[in-house]
Amino acid sequence: MSNAQIEIQLIASLVAIACAIPGTFLVLRKMAMISDAISHSILPGIVIGFFITHDLNSPILILLAALTGIITVVLVEYIQKTGLVKEDTAIGLVFPALFSIGVILIAKNANDVHLDVDAVLLGELAFAPFDRLMIMGADVGPKSLWIISVVLTITILLLFAFFKELKVSTFDAGLSASLGFSPVLIHYGLMSVSSVTTVVAFDAVGAILVVALMIAPAASAYLLTTDLKKMLGLSIIFGVFSAISGYWLAHWLDASIAGSITTMLGLLFLSVYLFAPNKGLISVMYREKQQRTEVSLLTFLLHLKNHSDENERHVNHLNEHINWQKVQSQTVLDLALKNNMILIDNNIVSLTQKGDEFTSKAIDYIITNEDSQIEDMKDDFFLFRG
């Protein structure tokens, strides 16, 4: 690995961490799309800042652009407050307008500005190591590495200083207001941090990847845990993992680094979405199927309890009466047998004592409108689940 390669991976990882921290809170606060809006609407701020400073890494430009991001948030909230349109429409109206202004500004001044719209959307991580910071003639590393380190340090300091406040205001804004932490202040604080992070990351990785780095690790982590600290930790790990593996993917394919980091994030999210232990798609579908069978089982047992007639309890009759498909009746019957709920004698089905007890309890819960209790009761009765 050459020096430049290490530097690129370092920058990418730091950007990933800096994005994952505010991203976690954005996802939890249901404001993920705000990051998309900010990442687009800082464009005019960057362009105007560039006219003034002629340096993409100048602190003034970063502040100006971050200010545009906050203006976006304020505008969205103002439009929403007028009640003329819903929040999502407000977001959808504000950022394209600001982005258009930015694009037009770039196009009109194409000769003076050495800013490319493509570069804005994609960033160019590969060139980051060439822009070095010189202090008194000594080369101390790439500029963007320094900038992102500073921003990351501030973010982490703020996170430690206000962790409790952030946590309370995220999960219970009312409680936090009554405890004396202003939710508004924390909201705008978070927005400012996101805005600054977006601007800084923007230069390195482009507008869209910023959104991906903010949302995808946090969303993946949210599917795996419900503990805020663990979620933060997991999203940082996911972010760094995708940053480094994405770099090597890009290296191998000879394609855009930003694009491949996003692709890695996408693959990561896809696998978590499919295979997460409790909230993944497969386990949710499995659980739904299980519950469907168990509900059928309960219906079946209730039917048995209600009918003492032998011909009502004949195996073949059940097919017609409850109107089940053949396969399903077989599953339900097997499940009931395995759990010792029924006996089959000469194709006549009858409840065992255990089955009878289970059914009576279930009826009790149903008529007292406490259906949710049935779920707990299943643990006591079932040897095998559906």
Next chain:
Amino acid sequence: MDLQEYFSLVFSDYTLRTITLGTAILGAVCGMLGSFAVLRKQSLLGDAISHAALPGIAIAFLLTGAKESNVLLIGALISGLIGTFWIRGIITKTHLKSDTALGLILSLFFGVGMLLLTFIQKQPNANQAGLDKYLFGQAATLVESDVWLMAFVTGICLIILLLFWKEFKLLLFDADFTKTLGFNTKFIDILITSFIVLAIVLGLQTVGVVLMSAMLLAPAAAARQWTNSLGVMVLLAAFFGAFSGVLGTAISASQNNLSTGPVIVLVAGVFVLFSFIFSPSRGLLFRQLRFLKNRRDLELHKTLAFMYQIAETHENISHPHAIKILNNFHGFTRSTLQKLVKKNLVSLEGNMWSLTEDGFKTASNLYNQQTKEDE
């Protein structure tokens, strides 16, 4: 070329005519379908879908090597639909909220698309130039066949809208009721969403991935301010969309270095701003005016009520009192007094005021019944 020249050329010049027609049709169809997106609170879906369409374009190019827009648009359509249904899957099957799902699909699909685009660019013999026009759109690349395609899709859209008008409307405002009536809500839902995706994909070539969502939202959001009827709103939105398309094209054609997409979006944005402020029933301006008027009425009432309290203590209700005693009371201003005089509720003589018969009656009933002729 200035605007005047543009309008004189628009009917004779092939390129200008094609582009203008294209953006107008696009604006109209986006406005129509956008109305549904806005009312269904799916405004940002457009943003997500337009980004999600990008990998489809790249894959279609990789597979076929064709640069024809029709082939690429089919790829875009497929990947847009996959994105849409994945968003739905995330929202229904996990506890992630819709904003997270939208942001995820938007950024992840776009990232994959960019990866593929840069990958294509590095291929040795590919004639890949021009694929990145889908990022920001280039109305100038529209040719007549594209416009025909747009017109065709718009026609189908119109037919479907008219055929399923009742169902769409029902689903929009009361989904549960629709279900109880026996309609297949899933089918209607998929139908309208698919058409929204289709409209977005059509617009990619003209306004590009990033700004497509505004194309969908802005005309509808503007139209919403002027009416409460769905039919009128759809028509108005189509009109606003078409008009911003034409005007945007005209402005960008009359200047150097102005890409069409952003200009159209800004023109549509101006429409929205105008509607937000000047719409008679919902607009901010008239709302503020109504607010001020109500406040003035209230002050008038306060003054009158105060006078009534004084007059009550006298046998003769028209007994004159000094204006001075009103000064301590904050409902009173010189103009409210003038207004009361004008309405014949109070009479003034020098520095003295007195309630008239009429004024006394109004004042005594002030809080008992609604007086209709305020101010």
